[in-house]
Amino acid sequence: MLAATELAPAAERPMLVASDIHRHFEGLHAVDGTSIDVPAGKITGLIGPNGAGKSTLLAVLAGTLPATSGTIVFDGEDVTSSPAYKRARHGLVRTFQLPSEFARLTVLENLLVAAPKNRGDTLLGALRGRSYWIEDERRLVQQARALLKRFGMSAKESEYAGTMSGGQKRLIEIMRALMLGPRLLLLDEPMSGVHPKIVLEIQHYLEDLRAEGLTILMVEHELHMVERLCDTVVVMAQGKVIGSGTMSSLRRQREIVDAYLVG
């Protein structure tokens, strides 16, 4: 069995290097000594059976769950001890498996709220009044509308996000993450509970984003989706990485096939 680091492409520095991550819940080792490299500019898939610790690992990488032990280096910077909101501001942005829109904010507001660098987004800035921040706001509205247009949701901008369909909520969440200008996007099953038509759409958007140089790590269940979309795939089982490489190379590895791909 090869460690993830040995398979990573040597040419480029990985966007994220997580080493020996442990996450324990009351004696349950959800993530149990996992190391993973996320190569820059690629889509990395994270697969494994239910309860393998994929979502937990994603949460630990994003900082929404603290790691019990281990180190996380993001783009050359050790972020192990920085809280989730700081990691997000640094460009390490996650989405959630369950819909997590801000229901009583409009679609446009869901995007705007994520934008950094708005002078009106501090108490003192807000108290100085509209004229102090309106320029920033206008710029960000334009940016957000461009995203909405690209994701085909312009017509919905003034609707409450809570009234959108499951697939639209996924898109909102991805757009919201993009508003932060991420360098690494952590997607937790972005296709789950989504209409098949929108699954294809999301797939195209993700491919476009990769073409623009964005790095993505995604947890995904659908193996043919992973096969089509992901450049490299990491397989987890019982809190450990049991293999990584391209999907076709993984299919040739006996224990991985036994552990997951067939079962």
Place this chain on the structure above:
Amino acid sequence: MDLFVAAFGFGLVSMSVIAIAAVGFTMQFGITNMINLAYGEVMISSAYVAYYLNRAGFTIWFGMVAGALFGAVFSFLLNRILYAPFLRKGTSHLGMVIVSLAVSLMIANLLLPIVGYFPVSYQEDPGRLIRWGSIALTRDQFIIIGIAVVLMLAIHALLTYTRLGKAMRATAANPTLARNCGIPTQRVIDAVWLITGALCGLAGVVAALDSDSFAIANGATFLITVLAAAVLGGAGQPYGAMIGAVLIGMITELSAAAWSPQYKEVVAFGILVLVMVLRPQGLLAKRGALAAAG
């Protein structure tokens, strides 16, 4: 020194009273996920039910049974008529806390014109003093301790050995999963409200008996003591509530001896603050105050 030994004796009684109340409260929360802020008012209502029966010539022991029955029916109806419909509507945990506080306010003020502001007490001969060194407790106080011990063992047996108890624990851990496994969660929850309501009602009578007199305003003080014990032990954890009751009961009585009985609730509150700062999940909790409200 004798003062503290005597206070230790009172602490034993206090912890017994608190344990009965806190176990009921914490089971309500642990299994139905409902922080019922009307708990203290249901306690005091039950105490008054026993009071009126007592005045009509019944013994306080009969009053205890009646108080427990009243508490059970009242809590059951409260859930069926108000809480359950709100929960089904998808009201958030926070919304439910507000609803239960509004209910608490309503119970207290519906009761007030009936019972009046003035403190009352049961007509009950507390029995002869039984001395053991500096500890001197009445027969009634010994009986209270006995009732609490029996109830705690009964709760333990219920949760450990009966089908209902196991179904309760499964429902507490994951209601959806429990339902999918064929557990009739609706009936389990009804049973929980009946059982915890009975504990609540009984605790109200016992608490009123243990204090020289009681009044409508005691509903709030009951609630605070119960909250302190439940949170200290780890909210939703019956055994935690027992430990919390032991600690709160003993510490408040000892501090009353050392300082002033006026500040019993303040001491309980101090403990609550310390727990919230140092160990918000409580002493025993697996999932406690830290878990995201789902």
Place this chain on the structure above:
Amino acid sequence: MNTYYAVNLLVYAGVDIIACLALNLQFGVSGIVNFSFIVFQAVGAYAAAVLSMPPDTANGGFQHYIGGYELPFPIPWLGGAIAGGLLAIPVGFVVLRKLRSDYQAIALLVLSVIANAVITNADKFLGGAAGIALVPPPLSDRIDPNTESYQYLYVGITAVCVVIALVVANRIVNSPYGRSLRAMRERELAATAIGKNPVQLKMTIFIVGGLIAGLSGGILVGFIQVWAPSVWLYPETIILFAAIIVGGRGNNIGAILGALLVPVGFEEITRFLNNSPSIANLGPPGLIPALQWVAIGLLIIGFLWFRPEGVRPESRRVFEGAPVREDR
């Protein structure tokens, strides 16, 4: 309608509006269920009182309290506001950092009950159960408070404070910062994942709310000239929650409307009923006030069931240049 009655009504309305605007920032906009809100108003009132009063040895020493600085207006009111803001720091530190939101609510409720019990029992600190009396009205050294013009002046100053509170609340609610607060209210974890620091947001708005609540206490105590634990029992907070729920959570106009409908409205009903002896003496003593509290409870439950968004729901923000909705 005589002057005294009108002034009384207007000042109470102003105080309740300011309090509701503050609570709306915390509860309506940010989702912090501050069940100890009234404590912040009370601390502001006590602070304004002792800042404006002479030492307790004056007046024959019939009451006991700390301080007594005889400071001129507006220092006592500012001091009241600052006291409310300062109190929010330790309370927020204990309650808002780690606890889950429903625990925050019960912790704050318990704080409210206990704070009242402590002040009631501590006779020498702030007058104990009897409270503090003879608080000098602001500017009373220069203008006779018993004149009609002084009464209108008080209404005027209160109105200025209402405007300040409303401007502050509006600027926060309608800004990108307010949007961040609303996002946190909707889904805290998701807000964290887009770079918001919920603890900082909550602490900040808790302090802002505490400042405004403290100011409302200062205004009130300068007017009624007495303050005691019996006026800030925890159910007083529930009235304000009822106001916000009725008016419309997250909407400042709703908060004002709620303040006028619930606390001011109930105050007026009480007075009306007290003026008609046939009703006031109905049933056992205390029946009418008790039924009012029952009505407050019913109002909360009724609105949460039938119209949880309130009379004036939070407004949906439509930005300029937005495409017209298909359904319009």
